[in-house]
Amino acid sequence: MAELPVQRIRVAVEAPQHSGLSGPLDYLSERALAPGSLVRVPLGRRELMGIVWPGEPDGGAEAAALRPILAELDGVPPLSASWCQLVEFAASYYQRSIGELALAVLPPQLRELDNTQLRARLKKLGKFLASPAEAQGSAPDAGETPAGRPTLSPAQQQVLDELDALLDAARNSAPAPVLLYGITGSGKTEVYLRAAEHALAQGRQVLVLVPEINLTPQLEARFAERFGGSAASGGAAHRIVSLHSALTPAQRLRNWLAAHLGEADLVLGTRLAVFASMPRLGLIVVDEEHDPSYKQQDGARYSARDLAIYRAHQEKIPVILGSATPSLESWQRANEGRYKRLLLPGRIGGGALPRVRLFDMKRMPLSKGVTTALTTPLLDALRLRLERGEQSLIFLNRRGYAPVLHCAECNWKSDCPHCSAWRVFHKGDRTLRCHHCGFTERVPSACPSCGNQDIAPLGRGTERLEEQLQEQLPGARVLRIDADSTKHKGELEAQLAAVHSGEVDILVGTQMVTKGHDFRRITLVAAVNPDGALFSSDFRAPERLFALLMQAGGRAGRDAEAAARSEMWVQTWHPEHALYQALKQHDFEAFAKSQLAERESAGLPPFAHLALLRAEGRTVEAAQGFLKAAAAFAQAMPEAQGCLVYPAIPMSVARVANVERMQMLVEAGSRGALQRLLWHWMPELHALKREHKGLLRWALDVDPLAI
Ligand code: ADP
Numbered sequence: 001m002a003e004l005p006v007q008r009i010r011v012a013v014e015a016p017q018h019s020g021l022s023g024p025l026d027y028l029s030e031r032a033l034a035p036g037s038l039v040r041v042p043l044g045r046r047e048l049m050g051i052v053w054p055g056e057p058d059g060g061a062e063a064a065a066l067r068p069i070l071a072e073l074d075g076v077p078p079l080s081a082s083w084c085q086l087v088e089f090a091a092s093y094y095q096r097s098i099g100e101l102a103l104a105v106l107p108p109q110l111r112e113l114d115n116t117q118l119r120a121r122l123k124k125l126g127k128f129l130a131s132p133a134e135a136q137g138s139a140p141d142a143g144e145t146p147a148g149r150p151t152l153s154p155a156q157q158q159v160l161d162e163l164d165a166l167l168d169a170a171r172n173s174a175p176a177p178v179l180l181y182g183i184t185g186s187g188k189t190e191v192y193l194r195a196a197e198h199a200l201a202q203g204r205q206v207l208v209l210v211p212e213i214n215l216t217p218q219l220e221a222r223f224a225e226r227f228g229g230s231a232a233s234g235g236a237a238h239r240i241v242s243l244h245s246a247l248t249p250a251q252r253l254r255n256w257l258a259a260h261l262g263e264a265d266l267v268l269g270t271r272l273a274v275f276a277s278m279p280r281l282g283l284i285v286v287d288e289e290h291d292p293s294y295k296q297q298d299g300a301r302y303s304a305r306d307l308a309i310y311r312a313h314q315e316k317i318p319v320i321l322g323s324a325t326p327s328l329e330s331w332q333r334a335n336e337g338r339y340k341r342l343l344l345p346g347r348i349g350g351g352a353l354p355r356v357r358l359f360d361m362k363r364m365p366l367s368k369g370v371t372t373a374l375t376t377p378l379l380d381a382l383r384l385r386l387e388r389g390e391q392s393l394i395f396l397n398r399r400g401y402a403p404v405l406h407c408a409e410c411n412w413k414s415d416c417p418h419c420s421a422w423r424v425f426h427k428g429d430r431t432l433r434c435h436h437c438g439f440t441e442r443v444p445s446a447c448p449s450c451g452n453q454d455i456a457p458l459g460r461g462t463e464r465l466e467e468q469l470q471e472q473l474p475g476a477r478v479l480r481i482d483a484d485s486t487k488h489k490g491e492l493e494a495q496l497a498a499v500h501s502g503e504v505d506i507l508v509g510t511q512m513v514t515k516g517h518d519f520r521r522i523t524l525v526a527a528v529n530p531d532g533a534l535f536s537s538d539f540r541a542p543e544r545l546f547a548l549l550m551q552a553g554g555r556a557g558r559d560a561e562a563a564a565r566s567e568m569w570v571q572t573w574h575p576e577h578a579l580y581q582a583l584k585q586h587d588f589e590a591f592a593k594s595q596l597a598e599r600e601s602a603g604l605p606p607f608a609h610l611a612l613l614r615a616e617g618r619t620v621e622a623a624q625g626f627l628k629a630a631a632a633f634a635q636a637m638p639e640a641q642g643c644l645v646y647p648a649i650p651m652s653v654a655r656v657a658n659v660e661r662m663q664m665l666v667e668a669g670s671r672g673a674l675q676r677l678l679w680h681w682m683p684e685l686h687a688l689k690r691e692h693k694g695l696l697r698w699a700l701d702v703d704p705l706a707i
């Protein structure tokens, strides 16, 4: 019997980072397979999905030692070379193994399928695609007649003209990323729609990223209304699919396949959608580009915004980053001319931004019943809205009833036995709950330490604020929206619908309510206790606070008629602070300028590049020992030139679930210098882990967001 000619192929498999297998592995195949093909291969005793990876096989091992692939999944076309390149770049930049990242960003169900199952899925998909595009739209927005799209404002027209000019100039190279800067309601989404229309007309696919799952239905409705085959889209239906983690595994696979097969023209999704396989991709939009949710917080800690920029560059297609408060990274790149900044200067319809009023808490009279949150002037302002039948929004970024329970006799506090944090008092279900490890107990009826019956909540969360509002404003319909009130599926949608339909007078919530939602009847937004971020050890805290407050303010006066009397109140002990002064003028540019000057003189991003090495151990010594050894190693490396390794410090919540957490910052003047260090350092850290037995885990965060 003649031997079949066997060849080596390179396959990316999901070998975890810490297994030390970092690159694709060699397998044997009886025939050539196109790069990007999905295959099933053996690994150890398991059988896994793998991806035939572009590039030369390793060739190291004897052919006899290699194992054959088990099957090729031939029902779908291979992943494209540029998709593989995107994954390879991300793996290298964020220091993960290619296989781990490549498989992690595919829909989980795809990884489990054999050929028969895949065929069944494709058949189902075929039926789904044959059905008319689902009517997902809600009512059209004001100003848009169902028969067509709105006439562009002169500013929008100018932005689109400049976009065209940019594309013309780029021709065969990558156009510069566009930073679309404009306040809430300035018409950014309409610009996305027009740019998308342009790409669709050329037969290309469009990827739109949003920071939060909650915001996808709203945007999906708007895109569906325009492109989903209604009269407004001229009848030419385009398939729109969403990709985010709240989809069922089956929906996620279906939508992913629709994009991969080129059947879906528009993909709307959260950060994971940046890895969607889209063979005809022609435009990427990153809405609210400054939003921290674009950064993945575990595994490969990638920034979807940054990868979107990479992807657009690689595919030579435009990318639009939109925001009212751009990240200082993007703003600085626009200052340097590396991004093209395009401005939408005012609200559509000329609606004004709410007048910002700073209330100096130092001057508040201390009278009975007055708390630091609900001051007399604020209560008066709320009453006025109630009389007028308008809505108010109160923003407090702390959920629960009170952050801590306290005994005045013995000074006992409701700390968590497993974490260096307080357990939060939740009055609704009478629990003390740790927001870090989840440890929950019923509230004790007396002080667990001295038996005193009189233990009291200290401070205030949204739950308590809601209660106080109900006490102070009897008859007012108060609704709280935060992570606790929206735990179950459908709750958030129902609560938002109640706000929209006017069943709510006062909305109380955490930052959840400040994002994106188009509330039309709100004329008062109040931030009752935002000062904390001014003095945070995290250098990005002011940037985040400014964005949050601008965004919260943007919830008021979206209705032009109400805009004139809309107000945003900030209760603060530091009204003179530059951040609030800039907020008062709605002056992001002044704020950015002062922050960037501070960052530059302190040598912080975007003027420096950071990586954070985190270590977790049963003891502080174990975590610290590893980081110290890692630092010593880096110091001795010639590749560490131009990098600074700071001493290890405890994380802001040092102990969580009985694990001690330390971190060590690495700083470099250039991305290149940082990458060079990491590239040589990482293999050593894998080896070092084995010498530090008390170490539980370590992780590297490149371009960390929270420090
Ligand atoms: P942003 O995305 O900046 O918040 P939108 O694009 O959502 O702004 O626009 C705000 C509101 O103005 C929306 O209700 C939108 O339908 C409407 N709108 C946008 N552009 C126009 C236009 N050219 N003419 C009329 N209405 C418009």
Ligand code: ZN
Binding pocket: 407, 408, 409, 410, 411, 412, 447, 448, 449, 450, 451, 452
């Ligand atoms: Zn006590």
Ligand code: ZN
Binding pocket: 416, 417, 418, 419, 421, 434, 435, 436, 437, 438, 439, 656, 657
């Ligand atoms: Zn805890």
